[in-house]
Amino acid sequence: MKKYQTTFKVALLVFLFLLTFTPNKFVTLSAFLLLVVSLSLFIKDSRILKILSFFIFVYLWYLVTDCLLLIPSYILPSPVKVLHIIISQKDVIIPNLISTLKITFFGFTLSILFGVSLAFLMHLIRPIEDFIYPVAVISQSTPTIAIAPLIILWFGFGSLPKIGVVVWATFFPITVNTLVGLKSIDPDMVDVLKAIGAKTSDIFKFVVLPHTLTYILTGIEISSPYAILGTLTAEWMGTDIGMGLYIRRSFSSFELGQVFAGAVIIIGFSLITWGIAVSLRRRFTRYLGGEK
Amino acid sequence: MSKVEVREVSVYYEGFLAVDRVSFSLPQGKHLAIIGPSGCGKTTLLKAVAGLMPYEGEILRPEGPVGYMPQKGVLLPWFFVLKNLEIPLLIRGYSSKKAKERIYPLLEQFGLKGFENNYPKVLSGGMYQRASLLRTLLTDSKLLLLDEPFGAVDALNRRKLWLYLEEMRLKFYFSTIMVTHDVEEAVFLSDIVVIMHDYPGKVQEIVNVDIPHPRTIDTLKDQTFISTAEFVLSQIINENS
Numbered sequence: 001m002k003k004y005q006t007t008f009k010v011a012l013l014v015f016l017f018l019l020t021f022t023p024n025k026f027v028t029l030s031a032f033l034l035l036v037v038s039l040s041l042f043i044k045d046s047r048i049l050k051i052l053s054f055f056i057f058v059y060l061w062y063l064v065t066d067c068l069l070l071i072p073s074y075i076l077p078s079p080v081k082v083l084h085i086i087i088s089q090k091d092v093i094i095p096n097l098i099s100t101l102k103i104t105f106f107g108f109t110l111s112i113l114f115g116v117s118l119a120f121l122m123h124l125i126r127p128i129e130d131f132i133y134p135v136a137v138i139s140q141s142t143p144t145i146a147i148a149p150l151i152i153l154w155f156g157f158g159s160l161p162k163i164g165v166v167v168w169a170t171f172f173p174i175t176v177n178t179l180v181g182l183k184s185i186d187p188d189m190v191d192v193l194k195a196i197g198a199k200t201s202d203i204f205k206f207v208v209l210p211h212t213l214t215y216i217l218t219g220i221e222i223s224s225p226y227a228i229l230g231t232l233t234a235e236w237m238g239t240d241i242g243m244g245l246y247i248r249r250s251f252s253s254f255e256l257g258q259v260f261a262g263a264v265i266i267i268g269f270s271l272i273t274w275g276i277a278v279s280l281r282r283r284f285t286r287y288l289g290g291e292k
Numbered sequence: 293m294s295k296v297e298v299r300e301v302s303v304y305y306e307g308f309l310a311v312d313r314v315s316f317s318l319p320q321g322k323h324l325a326i327i328g329p330s331g332c333g334k335t336t337l338l339k340a341v342a343g344l345m346p347y348e349g350e351i352l353r354p355e356g357p358v359g360y361m362p363q364k365g366v367l368l369p370w371f372f373v374l375k376n377l378e379i380p381l382l383i384r385g386y387s388s389k390k391a392k393e394r395i396y397p398l399l400e401q402f403g404l405k406g407f408e409n410n411y412p413k414v415l416s417g418g419m420y421q422r423a424s425l426l427r428t429l430l431t432d433s434k435l436l437l438l439d440e441p442f443g444a445v446d447a448l449n450r451r452k453l454w455l456y457l458e459e460m461r462l463k464f465y466f467s468t469i470m471v472t473h474d475v476e477e478a479v480f481l482s483d484i485v486v487i488m489h490d491y492p493g494k495v496q497e498i499v500n501v502d503i504p505h506p507r508t509i510d511t512l513k514d515q516t517f518i519s520t521a522e523f524v525l526s527q528i529i530n531e532n533s
Binding site for chain 1: 358360363366380383413427
């Protein structure tokens with residue numbers, strides 16, 4: 001019985017999928033909706049659904065552009081066209097991309113170092129927390145888009161001001177999370193070690209660092225999508241190379257396909273950065289579930 | 293110098309007088325329990341004895357590391373059980389290899405064999421407390437300060453752990469000062485019961501328990517045990533009514 005059920009489900013899905021290729025807009029979109037609903041009902045594993053949602057999104061994009069011609073390509077280029085542009089323009093894109101990724105990497109690394117050190121400083125010296133915290137909040141309330149041109153204006157077109165913008169855009173969640181971690185250390189754990197005669201370095205190694213690491217990694221996870229966006233904003237404001245420049249130039253010459261190509265690449269790398277951050281955090285928090 | 297003397301000790305906790313001129317003395321190899329209602333400064337007093345809090349007055353205790361076991365045991369959740377047990381040795385300059393050599397033979401006695409390479413999260417309540425107790429013991433301090441060591445354990449396992457602690461005392465010869473609010477636990481596990489009352493924490497009465505060690509499950513039916521426990525309870529109830 002169960003076997004037949006599976007066969008039926010697969011058949012239904014295939015049928016709905018094929019139905020989306022009919023030239024009738026109403027039938028196609030209804031079939032698409034039914035397909036999404038049945039997929040979400042049939043598949044119980046939420047991880048598979050999450051991955052599927054990405055493909056469904058791209059498929060819908062394909063349907064409304066190339067298939068049904070609902071949206072003209074000068075408003076929304078189709079995914080096939082975007083892919084085509086990425087491949088045909090790879091010689092232009094790659095140097096720009098490398099520059100962007102470099103800035104992002106150095107900026108984000110510096111941001112982590114800065115964010116974590118700032119939190120430790122704030123935790124150890126109370127007046128510093130009182131002074132810095134409001135300033136840090138103000139810094140986060142200032143739109144990057146407003147501060148980036150100023151930083152470029154003050155410090156020129158080199159890499160350094162762009163790295164500065166990335167730090168500006170990403171350090172705060174790291175600092176706040178690290179601070180929360182430092183404040184939530186169980187004093188009993190420290191007391192046990194102190195009673196034995198532990199040095200400050202022992203307490204740091206055995207309690208402070210392992211406890212705070214989880215929080216630092218959560219901060220990194222939250223900030224990670226903003227790292228590449230920070231670079232992009234800086235590049236948008238003024239630079240001679242980078243994906244920000246590529247997208248801006250494409251936009252100025254109404255090459256919407258290239259704008260989308262740039263955007264898709266950026267989204268891809270943002271997801272990769274975020275994925276690395278998430279897997280790192282999971283790796284170091286397995287003990288919470290007792291899992292080895 | 294291996295006994296404990298607490299003379300006229302006062303401790304302030306966050307600006308309030310939490311412990312007010314408390315005195316008691318514990319001879320070598322004997323066991324003491326501090327009992328009283330919540331908020332009478334028991335934990336604060338224990339921390340002062342452990343040297344973890346500033347105090348007024350005089351506390352004499354053996355030099356060197358102190359085995360302090362806080363409420364709920366607090367093993368470090370990010371390390372395996374084995375690493376948790378190594379820590380008191382590592383802090384005192386043991387190499388990891390030497391530390392393991394000392395720990396392995398003890399694992400069986402403490403019912404932890406097979407669980408050493410797991411995170412503390414997977415241990416049952418009783419095992420968790422035994423692991424905490426072993427970690428405290430591995431400080432090699434002859435004075436163990438236990439803050440409600442079995443408070444988080446259910447009533448059945450709690451009695452098993454009493455007998456267990458009693459057995460370990462014979463093997464490893466250490467003194468304990470324990471904080472509890474369980475009258476039976478206090479009387480069963482100690483030679484001296486210090487009854488405290490609250491606001492601020494003061495000694496109300498010191499009761500001696502004249503029952504020889506090792507105490508067993510039959511001790512619970514012993515006439516001296518029953519009458520001492522009743523006396524302690526009546527003292528606590530009288531004060532608070």
